[in-house]
Every structure is written in C-alpha cells, then in structure tokens.
Amino acid sequence: xxxxxxxxxxxxxxxxxxxxxxxxxxxxxxxxxxxxxxxxxxxxxxxxxxxxxxxxxxxxxxxxxxxxxxxxxxxxxxxxxxxxxxxxxxxxxxxxxxxxxxxxxxxxxxxxxxxxxxxxxxxxxxxxxxxxxxxxxxxxxxxxxxxxxxxxxxxxxxxx
Amino acid sequence: xxxxxxxxxxxxxxxxxxxxxxxxxxxxxxxxxxxxxxxxxxxxxxxxxxxxxxxxxxxxxxxxxxxxxxxxxxxxxxxxxxxxxxxxxxxxxxxxxxxxxxxxxxxxxxxxxxxxxxxxxxxxxxxxxxxxxxxxxxxxxxxxxxxxxxxxxxxxxxxxxxxxxxxxxxxxxxxxxxxxxxxxxxxxxxxxxxxxxxxxxxxxxxxxxxxxxxxxxxxxxxxxxxxxxxxxxxxxxxxxxxxxxxxxxxxxxxxxxxxxxxxxxxxxxxxxxxxxxxxxxxxxxxxxxxxxxxxxxxxxxxxxxxxxxxxxxxxxxxxxxxxxxxxxxxxxxxxxxxxxxxxxxxxxxxxxxxxxxxxxxxxxxxxxxxxxxxxxxxxxxxxxxxxxxxxxxxxxxxxxxxxxxxxxxxxxxxxxxxxxxxxxxxxxxxxxxxxxxxxxxxxxxxxxxxxxxxxxxxxxxxxxxxxxxxxxxxxxxxxxxxxxxxxxxxxxxxxxxxxxxxxx
Numbered sequence: 001x002x003x004x005x006x007x008x009x010x011x012x013x014x015x016x017x018x019x020x021x022x023x024x025x026x027x028x029x030x031x032x033x034x035x036x037x038x039x040x041x042x043x044x045x046x047x048x049x050x051x052x053x054x055x056x057x058x059x060x061x062x063x064x065x066x067x068x069x070x071x072x073x074x075x076x077x078x079x080x081x082x083x084x085x086x087x088x089x090x091x092x093x094x095x096x097x098x099x100x101x102x103x104x105x106x107x108x109x110x111x112x113x114x115x116x117x118x119x120x121x122x123x124x125x126x127x128x129x130x131x132x133x134x135x136x137x138x139x140x141x142x143x144x145x146x147x148x149x150x151x152x153x154x155x156x157x158x159x160x
Numbered sequence: 161x162x163x164x165x166x167x168x169x170x171x172x173x174x175x176x177x178x179x180x181x182x183x184x185x186x187x188x189x190x191x192x193x194x195x196x197x198x199x200x201x202x203x204x205x206x207x208x209x210x211x212x213x214x215x216x217x218x219x220x221x222x223x224x225x226x227x228x229x230x231x232x233x234x235x236x237x238x239x240x241x242x243x244x245x246x247x248x249x250x251x252x253x254x255x256x257x258x259x260x261x262x263x264x265x266x267x268x269x270x271x272x273x274x275x276x277x278x279x280x281x282x283x284x285x286x287x288x289x290x291x292x293x294x295x296x297x298x299x300x301x302x303x304x305x306x307x308x309x310x311x312x313x314x315x316x317x318x319x320x321x322x323x324x325x326x327x328x329x330x331x332x333x334x335x336x337x338x339x340x341x342x343x344x345x346x347x348x349x350x351x352x353x354x355x356x357x358x359x360x361x362x363x364x365x366x367x368x369x370x371x372x373x374x375x376x377x378x379x380x381x382x383x384x385x386x387x388x389x390x391x392x393x394x395x396x397x398x399x400x401x402x403x404x405x406x407x408x409x410x411x412x413x414x415x416x417x418x419x420x421x422x423x424x425x426x427x428x429x430x431x432x433x434x435x436x437x438x439x440x441x442x443x444x445x446x447x448x449x450x451x452x453x454x455x456x457x458x459x460x461x462x463x464x465x466x467x468x469x470x471x472x473x474x475x476x477x478x479x480x481x482x483x484x485x486x487x488x489x490x491x492x493x494x495x496x497x498x499x500x501x502x503x504x505x506x507x508x509x510x511x512x513x514x515x516x517x518x519x520x521x522x523x524x525x526x527x528x529x530x531x532x533x534x535x536x537x538x539x540x541x542x543x544x545x546x547x548x549x550x551x552x553x554x555x556x557x558x559x560x561x562x563x564x565x566x567x568x569x570x571x572x573x574x575x576x577x578x579x580x581x582x583x584x585x586x587x588x589x590x591x592x593x594x595x596x597x598x599x600x601x602x603x604x605x606x607x608x609x610x611x612x613x614x615x616x617x618x619x620x621x622x623x624x625x626x627x628x629x630x631x632x633x634x635x636x637x638x639x640x641x642x643x644x645x646x647x648x649x650x651x652x653x654x655x656x657x658x659x660x661x662x663x664x
Binding site: 004005007008009011012015016019022025026027028035036038040041042044045046048049052053055056059081083084086087088090091092094095098099103107110111114115118119120125128132136137140143144148149150151152153 | 210336341383563588621
C-alpha cells in the first residue's frame with residue numbers, strides 16, 4: 001500500500017508542479033488589486049499543496065523504513081480482480097464510444113457486455129441480460145429526451 | 161421566516177404534483193438506500209444533473225425526498241442482509257441482524273424505522289431554529305472569518321480521517337489547486353487552461369463529484385458478485401412492525417440523546433451520519449444498565465441509538481450547508497451542487513435574498529420524513545425483495561445513468577471525460593488509502609477560499625495580521641489548531657505507552 005501511497009502523491013505532485021509552471025503566465029485583465037499580484041494566491045495554494053504532498057511522501061518513506069507489509073502486493077491483488085478490471089475497461093470504452101456510436105448503440109453494447117463479463121451463470125442469465133439492457137436504455141432515453149427535453153449523443157460514425 | 165414557511169406550506173397544499181414528487185423521491189430513495197453499495201450520495205449524484213432543467217421547487221421536492229429516503233433506507237440492508245445499505249447504518253447491523261435472525265425481523269425493522277423518522281424530525285426542528293440564527297450571526301463575518309472557516313473545515317475532516325490526517329490535508333489542497341483552473345473573477349482572466357477551450361470555464365464540479373464518488377464505489381461493488389449472502393429467513397408481519405412504535409417512544413432518553421449526538425456530528429463539516437451512528441451506539445451502550453446485552457439483538461435501544469443519530473445528522477448537515485455554504489457531508493455536497501445549478505448561492509445572504517427557497521427546503525424536509533413514515537408501511541415488503549437484485553445488473557445501469565447525468569448538464573462530451581478522469585483518480589486515491597471527500601470538498605470550496613483570501617488581503621492591505629488580530633477569526637484558527645493537535649497528541653501518547661493503546 002505504501003509504494004502506491006507514494007506513487008499517488010508523486011502523481012499529484014507532478015500535476016501541482018505543472019500548474020506551478022503556469023503561474024507566471026497569469027495575467028490580470030482588471031488590474032484591480034494593489035496588494036497582491038494575480039499569481040500570489042495560486043502560488044500560495046500550490047506551495048501549500050506541494051509541501052503537504054512532500055510530507056506524505058516522506059511519511060510513507062519513513063513508514064516503509066520501519067518495515068511493514070509487502071508494498072506492491074495489495075496493488076497487484078487489486079489489479080488481479082478480474083471483475084473490476086472488466087468493468088473499468090467496458091466503462092472506459094463506453095465513454096470513448098459514446099460520441100461516435102451515439103447513446104443507444106453504445107449503451108446497449110456497454111450494458112450487455114458488462115453484464116456478460118460480470119455475471120456468474122452466463123447461459124441462465126442471457127434473457128434477463130437482454131431485458132435489462134433494452135429496458136434500461138430505452139427508459140433512460142425516453143426520460144431524458146422526452147421528459148427532460150434534453151439531448152443525448154446520436155449515431156454519427158457513418159456521417160449520420 | 162414563519163411567513164415564508166406558511167407560504168411554502170401553501171405552495172405544497174395547492175400543488176399536489178409537488179407532494180407526489182416528494183413521495184416518489186422518498187420511495188426511490190428508500191429502495192436505492194436499502195441496496196448495499198448504493199448510498200444516498202450516489203442516489204443524489206444520479207439525480208442532481210437531471211434536475212438541471214426543472215423548476216427550483218420541483219427539483220428540491222425530488223431531491224429532498226431522495227435524500228431523506230436514501231439515508232433512512234440503509235437500515236433495511238443492515239437488518240435483512242447484515243450489510244448496511246449505506247455507511248450510516250453500519251452500527252445498525254450489530255443488533256438489527258441478530259434480532260431479525262431470532263425471528264423478530266418485523267420488530268427490528270419497526271424499531272429502526274420509527275427511530276429514524278423521529279430522529280430525522282427532531283433534526284428538522286434543529287435546522288429550523290438553529291440555521292436562521294447562525295445565518296444572522298454569519299452576517300457579521302468578514303473574509304478573514306470565512307477563510308478561517310474553510311481552513312477549519314479542511315482540518316476538521318482531516319482530523320476525523322483516522323490515520324490519514326496528512327493525506328486528507330494534501331488531497332484537500334489538491335482539490336483547491338484543481339479548482340484554480342479556469343476563469344477567475346478576481347483577476348478577470350482564465351488561468352491554467354493549457355490552451356484547451358473547454359477548461360476556460362473551469363472543471364465542471366458535478367461530473368467531477370459524480371465520478372469521484374460513483375466509479376470507485378461501483379468498482380468495489382463488483383467484488384460482491386457471486387458472494388453468498390446470509391439472508392434472514394423470517395417473514396415480514398406489518399402488525400409486529402407497527403407495534404415497535406411503542407417500544408421506540410418508551411425509550412425517549414435514548415432517542416433524544418442519540419438525536420442530539422446526530423445533530424452535533426452533522427453540523428461538523430465532512431463527518432456526517434457515518435460517524436454519528438457508531439458514536440451514538442457506543443454512548444447508548446455506555447449508558448445502559450445491561451451493556452452485555454448489546455450486540456445480541458435483545459435491546460431495542462441498540463437499534464434506536466444508531467438509527468435516530470444517523471437521521472438526525474441530516475438536519476445537522478444542512479445547517480452549515482445553508483448558512484455558510486459549507487457542506488456537512490458528501491450528500492449535502494451534492495445538494496450544494498444542486499442549489500448552485502439553480503443559481504441559489506448558499507450562505508448567510510441566502511436567508512435574506514431567498515428566504516422563500518430556504519423555507520421551502522425546511523418544509524420539504526419535514527414532509528419527506530412524513531412520507532418516509534407512510535411509505536415504509538406499504539413498501540417495506542417490496543424493499544426486502546429488491547435487495548435480491550443482482551449487483552451485475554445494478555453496476556452498468558448506474559454507470560450509464562452517471563454518464564447521462566454528466567452529459568445533460570451542458571450537452572458536451574468534455575464533462576463525460578471529466579467524470580471518467582475523476583472516477584479513475586478517485587479509485588486510485590481510494591486504493592492507496594487516501595480519503596476522497598476532502599479532495600471533492602477542496603474542489604467545491606476552492607473558489608470561495610480564493611475569493612475570500614483575495615478580499616482579506618485587499619482589505620488588510622496585503623497583511624495576514626487580521627487573521628489573528630480579529631477575535632472571531634483568531635478563535636476559529638485556535639479551534640482548528642486544537643482539532644489537529646488533539647489527535648496528534650493522542651497518537652504520540654499511545655505510541656509512548658503501549659498499554660494505553662491496548663486499553664483503547
């Protein structure tokens with residue numbers, strides 16, 4: 001857990017540093033403040049965050065030095081959970097394909113594929129799988145488009 | 161305020177559709193809240209974006225119904241499956257399930273339901289009396305006090321994140337840093353956009369909120385698929401369920417004490433019902449003449465205490481959210497997002513500029529609990545059946561609703577990508593043992609923190625001195641330091657004397 005803890009802190013710190021490099025580019029359109037430059041407050045928060053993240057990294061390193069559980073094992077154990085990985089993959093694909101395939105096609109593919117990958121007894125659950133997929137997709141589409149008078153992405157892969 | 165409350169009551173009396181919406185919200189909240197893994201936060205996360213195009217009263221009627229229903233519904237999963245529907249019902253499992261396993265399912269459910277409703281109603285009274293007074297007092301606050309309160313909020317959450325204090329502070333500040341992206345009214349320009357036009361307006365808060373809370377939870381929920389669940393076999397009998405009312409009312413001191421604990425914990429930012437039910441259970445056990453009977457499903461007070469407290473936290477959590485714009489827990493964070501979507505800015509001025517909206521919130525809160533009381537009697541059998549819905553159907557449907565909710569806010573794909581990015585970040589944080597709530601709170605309170613600090617520096621002519629010379633600001637900072645110092649001091653003390661840790 002602690003290597004992961006440090007890795008996450010390093011990742012967040014990298015984001016903070018990237019933001020920090022942008023501070024000099026901040027300009028004020030209004031020039032209203034006489035007591036603080038446009039970058040003063042962002043610098044204050046970015047520095048505070050950077051210090052806190054460094055402290056987390058140091059704390060994790062100290063704990064590691066004291067000994068403890070094997071660091072990478074919990075992460076590997078998490079990654080080995082096939083259902084989590086399957087759902088994360090289908091969720092990412094759904095988000096990426098939502099725009100080109102439209103809501104109806106991508107939702108049908110996403111829900112049916114996810115249920116198929118997650119369920120225990122595939123053969124027995126196929127009819128329920130189809131029913132849940134179709135009912136959920138159609139119901140949400142009707143509620144959003146007709147009930148809320150909003151829009152959902154349409155199929156546009158073939159220039160539609 | 162009384163006039164506005166009367167007006168709100170009149171609006172509801174003349175508009176049965178609004179009452180029907182509250183009832184629908186409560187019913188769906190009860191069902192969602194009872195399903196393990198589907199928390200009140202998730203229920204609100206799914207619903208808030210869909211209320212965007214609704215009229216304010218319609219949206220609030222629906223949201224308050226879901227909010228009250230979902231927190232109350234958590235007890236059903238705890239009693240029937242020994243898995244709390246929401247974290248706020250964790251302590252209910254300890255005695256609720258053993259009582260149900262002894263063939264007293266209806267009694268256990270009755271005790272839990274009536275205690276929940278009475279606790280919720282008492283917290284509603286606290287909300288009505290405390291919130292306007294606190295808003296009046298908050299009118300005297302300057303930017304120094306506001307900034308000190310925001311800092312205090314971050315540190316309070318951190319001090320309650322046991323063993324994760326430093327990580328909680330770090331991620332809260334990270335949330336504030338992310339909130340800096342986009343347009344700032346203080347400088348009149350966009351910052352940190354890297355030339356991406358979608359970032360000009362900043363990170364959309366609602367998709368980030370939904371992603372950070374929902375995706376990690378859904379990923380964790382997939383672990384439950386295929387697991388064998390010990391389900392209570394006894395039949396539900398309405399007469400036994402209703403008979404529990406007498407038992408609850410006869411334990412009035414447990415009810416009042418637990419409700420007060422719930423209200424007090426609810427007011428503290430970032431803590432909420434999750435802690436109040438455990439604290440209240442512990443207090444009831446300490447006050448009992450027969451503490452050895454706790455955990456065996458014999459005493460009604462062991463269910464009354466956690467259930468009254470977790471529902472009482474709801475009214476308590478609404479107090480800082482409405483008066484200061486600082487949410488008490490993750491669910492009120494969602495409600496805060498909903499108010500902002502409808503151009504209602506919580507804070508002391510809300511009670512002057514939009515007193516009618518505040519009164520409407522108060523009234524719907526009470527009516528939602530009244531519907532809870534009624535609907536539980538009709539729906540409890542159905543709710544018990546819904547608990548059997550397999551997780552593999554729930555997970556993809558909920559994620560689809562999250563995506564749709566994020567998309568319809570602005571009809572742009574960028575918000576959906578934000579949802580996924582924050583979802584993955586949330587999962588990574590959760591896997592590494594970081595709390596998620598402080599980051600999201602930082603994202604929400606970041607713009608307010610920046611604005612108040614800017615004003616404080618302007619009025620103080622660039623000096624930080626007023627933060628410690630103004631009595632109220634100094635008092636808040638002092639309290640903040642104490643709240644951080646106590647857990648650190650305790651840890652050092654326990655580390656120094658191991659026997660203390662053993663006795664803990």
